[in-house]
Amino acid sequence: MRPYPRPITSKLPNVGTTIFTIMSKLAADHNAINLSQGFPDFDCTPELRALFCKYINSGLNQYPPSAGIMGLREAIAEKMQSLYGATYDPEHEVTVTPGATYAIFTAVSAFVRPGDEVILFEPAYDSYGPAVEVNGGKPVYVQMQYPDYSIDWEAVRNAITPRTRMMILNTPNNPTASVFSAEDLRVLEGLLRDTGIIVASDEVYEHLVFDGHQHQSVARFPGLAERSFVVSSFGKTYAVTGWKMGYAIAPKNLMLEFRKVHQFNAFVSNSPVQYAFADYMKNKDAYLSLAAFYQKKRDFFLDGLKGSRFKPLPSRGTFFQNLDYSAISDEADTDLAIRLTKEHGIASIPVSVFYRKPPVHKVLRFCFAKSEETLARGAAILSKI
Numbered sequence: 485m486r487p488y489p490r491p492i493t494s495k496l497p498n499v500g501t502t503i504f505t506i507m508s509k510l511a512a513d514h515n516a517i518n519l520s521q522g523f524p525d526f527d528c529t530p531e532l533r534a535l536f537c538k539y540i541n542s543g544l545n546q547y548p549p550s551a552g553i554m555g556l557r558e559a560i561a562e563k564m565q566s567l568y569g570a571t572y573d574p575e576h577e578v579t580v581t582p583g584a585t586y587a588i589f590t591a592v593s594a595f596v597r598p599g600d601e602v603i604l605f606e607p608a609y610d611s612y613g614p615a616v617e618v619n620g621g622k623p624v625y626v627q628m629q630y631p632d633y634s635i636d637w638e639a640v641r642n643a644i645t646p647r648t649r650m651m652i653l654n655t656p657n658n659p660t661a662s663v664f665s666a667e668d669l670r671v672l673e674g675l676l677r678d679t680g681i682i683v684a685s686d687e688v689y690e691h692l693v694f695d696g697h698q699h700q701s702v703a704r705f706p707g708l709a710e711r712s713f714v715v716s717s718f719g720k721t722y723a724v725t726g727w728k729m730g731y732a733i734a735p736k737n738l739m740l741e742f743r744k745v746h747q748f749n750a751f752v753s754n755s756p757v758q759y760a761f762a763d764y765m766k767n768k769d770a771y772l773s774l775a776a777f778y779q780k781k782r783d784f785f786l787d788g789l790k791g792s793r794f795k796p797l798p799s800r801g802t803f804f805q806n807l808d809y810s811a812i813s814d815e816a817d818t819d820l821a822i823r824l825t826k827e828h829g830i831a832s833i834p835v836s837v838f839y840r841k842p843p844v845h846k847v848l849r850f851c852f853a854k855s856e857e858t859l860a861r862g863a864a865i866l867s868k869i
């Protein structure tokens with residue numbers, strides 16, 4: 485095909501192929517253990533697969549309601565009530581979406597106008613900045629503080645201007661594996677009290693919080709819940725990232741605007757998958773057991789790294805373990821990640837890709853949502869470096 489014959493002014497001039505695509509391809513090309521991209525290397529449960537097949541075979545294959553089937557919306561609202569004590573009306577306040585990333589993009593599209601500022605925390609999950617920019621908004625970054633990636637709330641206060649339209653939060657956090665405390669959210673609640681700032685709270689790792697701590701959803705804090713979209717992902721929770729299904733929850737007047745955009749974009753989410761999740765969510769243990777399941781994997785991986793020159797940073801949530809390599813190499817993290825893949829057969833994600841400018845600290849992110857056999861092999865390789 486001949487190229488388009490006119491100059492193109494990109495709406496996203498700084499965006500290229502994502503590092504996840506690059507590292508996964510490199511891992512495949514070099515037959516490396518892939519601890520880079522955040523998805524499980526084990527399958528979902530046979531029960532969940534059987535439910536999906538059941539609803540395909542029972543003919544539920546046409547457009548479902550735009551906001552999602554009521555049974556699933558009810559199950560989501562019930563979970564929000566039982567876990568976070570928050571009451572949401574499934575009719576008007578819960579919308580099923582094709583993934584969490586889509587839900588965040590939709591919330592941004594529904595509210596951010598050209599010139600509006602959106603506060604993001606850096607390092608930031610890679611979709612947030614482009615979602616803001618493609619809608620004409622301006623990302624305003626507040627740094628999380630290395631090495632515990634805590635938030636300087638005074639810096640957040642200083643970042644707020646009359647143009648601030650939105651703030652995107654992510655707890656538990658990718659890529660830092662840090663979590664917000666209740667105190668963090670109380671401070672934020674106070675900071676936003678007299679503002680019109682809307683919050684998009686990316687809580688896709690809500691069930692993956694370790695060491696006995698509780699997930700602090702914005703839904704627990706009335707002054708935040710009234711201005712927030714809470715976003716989560718069935719893909720992450722149930723080890724079916726390829727099914728691409730998530731949801732957004734927000735007060736009715738915010739959700740009304742969200743649905744206006746959703747209606748003219750995807751319009752609906754996959755029908756049989758929704759019926760499957762509506763049934764599957766009745767088994768609360770399937771999500772309540774996840775923290776222990778993934779904590780065991782984290783600890784198994786860390787055990788394998790004892791004596792290694794990589795220094796583990798705290799992993800309080802998500803399925804990521806960050807390792808500081810400053811005792812091993814002065815290389816930039818991207819160079820090291822590529823070299824480890826090619827020369828040692830292990831792929832990771834350089835944390836600098838979640839920053840606009842590479843930071844000075846030297847950290848690689850490893851995903852431990854993998855079988856013990858994979859984790860053991862990965863840890864053995866890393867221990868020899």
Ligand SMILES: Cc1ncc(COP(=O)(O)O)c(C=O)c1O
Nearest residue numbers: 522583584585609658717719730
């Ligand atoms: C913080 C965060 N948000 C959203 C997503 C994507 O969720 P989904 O696949 O449901 O769009 C990811 C996946 O890595 C993530 O880490």
